[in-house]
Amino acid sequence: DAGITQSPRHKVTETGTPVTLRCHQTENHRYMYWYRQDPGHGLRLIHYSYGVKDTDKGEVSDGYSVSRSKTEDFLLTLESATSSQTSVYFCAIRQPSGNTIYFGEGSWLTVV
């Protein structure tokens, strides 16, 4: 158990509304990630963070923003949700030793 919780776990929202997903970790890991997972694709990195207020874009960052004001929380915001952002969103952390990434349980987002 890597102490990662995501909220909400499930959400249905309307096109054009803003949505924020929260990732909370309890073990002070420096690296945190947001991925999306869609059928036929691997996990695709949206944004990641390497410390408080230090974030960078991943391969599919358009339409998303992130914030990390404290070590334990990494927020993913969809500024104006679109149907193409319907997906499963996974938060992850990387332990300092080795490269293993541990995932949260996912947030299922449906944009209608």
Added chain:
Amino acid sequence: ILNVEQSPQSLHVQEGDSTNFTCSFPSSNFYALHWYRWETAKSPEALFVMTLNGDEKKKGRISATLNTKEGYSYLYIKGSQPEDSATYLCAFNVDSNYQLIWGAGTKLIIKP
């Protein structure tokens, strides 16, 4: 462009049979190869991290091999059980700070 390919995309296996599937990755600038197991509605679970050519790892009935010179890894499951049904994801990175590049996964379905 770094790309990871997994084959087959999906696989139906009779309970009790053994099976294997492949992850192909660029053989240059290799750092580590990861295997994860992902069950629907759960978070991806780390199985193995391999770094050396010829590495073999084993966890119960699941094992993996690595060939970094030709750029492939095999995942083997011996005596498949219904609980092995899942999507198996592989990912690789080119150095310790480089983001993981993910394959699209092999979806394994065990038929009782």
